[in-house]
Amino acid sequence: MASNTAGWRVAIGLGSNMPGDQGSPEAMIRAAASAVLDLPGTQLLAASQVYATPPWGVVTQEEFRNAVILVATELEPLDLLHACQHIENEGGRVRLQHWGPRTVDLDLLAAYDAATGEPVISGGCWGEELILPHPYTTARGFVLVPWAEIAPEDPLPRVPGSPAGPAATATVGEWLAQLPEEDTAGITQLGALLTSPATPGEAGVDVLKTTATSPGTATSPG
Numbered sequence: 001m002a003s004n005t006a007g008w009r010v011a012i013g014l015g016s017n018m019p020g021d022q023g024s025p026e027a028m029i030r031a032a033a034s035a036v037l038d039l040p041g042t043q044l045l046a047a048s049q050v051y052a053t054p055p056w057g058v059v060t061q062e063e064f065r066n067a068v069i070l071v072a073t074e075l076e077p078l079d080l081l082h083a084c085q086h087i088e089n090e091g092g093r094v095r096l097q098h099w100g101p102r103t104v105d106l107d108l109l110a111a112y113d114a115a116t117g118e119p120v121i122s123g124g125c126w127g128e129e130l131i132l133p134h135p136y137t138t139a140r141g142f143v144l145v146p147w148a149e150i151a152p153e154d155p156l157p158r159v160p161g162s163p164a165g166p167a168a169t170a171t172v173g174e175w176l177a178q179l180p181e182e183d184t185a186g187i188t189q190l191g192a193l194l195t196s197p198a199t200p201g202e203a204g205v206d207v208l209k210t211t212a213t214s215p216g217t218a219t220s221p222g
Helices: 025-037 077-090 141-150 172-177
Strands: 008-016 042-047 049-053 064-073 105-113 155-157 169-171 188-192
Touching: 008 025, 008 077, 008 141, 025 042, 025 049, 025 064, 025 077, 049 141, 064 141, 077 105, 105 141, 141 172, 169 172
Parallel strands: none
Antiparallel strands: 008 064, 008 105, 042 064, 049 064, 049 188, 155 169
């Protein structure tokens, strides 16, 4: 994929359910978010609240703390992935099993051309190392809930390996609205991810309590 001189807008998911070098799971994802914002040419666009979420995949483990940040960055997506992996390692990442407990996890969920707003579809250009959009994003309430809080209209194409959805390309809010209720049950909003009063998303809408009035608006899980 050719480099993009205009830069990128990238959604990054953060998660933890084990204490680490920075303290509690909440402290771990806050420290990871701050480290992302310290990367060269990278600025915060929006930050969701922190959410308590039930475990996904391997369910016999502690609940998670999750959040999503949107950043503008000059880093190419693969370079950003490597930088996020370095942040994980510097944070003392421990991952005992696939979809199991971990001290800190950073996932590139989707990237958009900063000039056109078009989503990046990797199409194998980075092999298995980086697939964009992330193929599991559309099925994960713990990703879609915080993302829909700050950017419900972001387009999110379905990629091979993703579950079927409302359309080949739907918005984040539309993907969330079609999730089964059990996929958002137990997700609760805890408070701000970042403490700066100027941080976008600090007073974000609790999408779990929003009544659907149009496509792209999340429904209450009941």
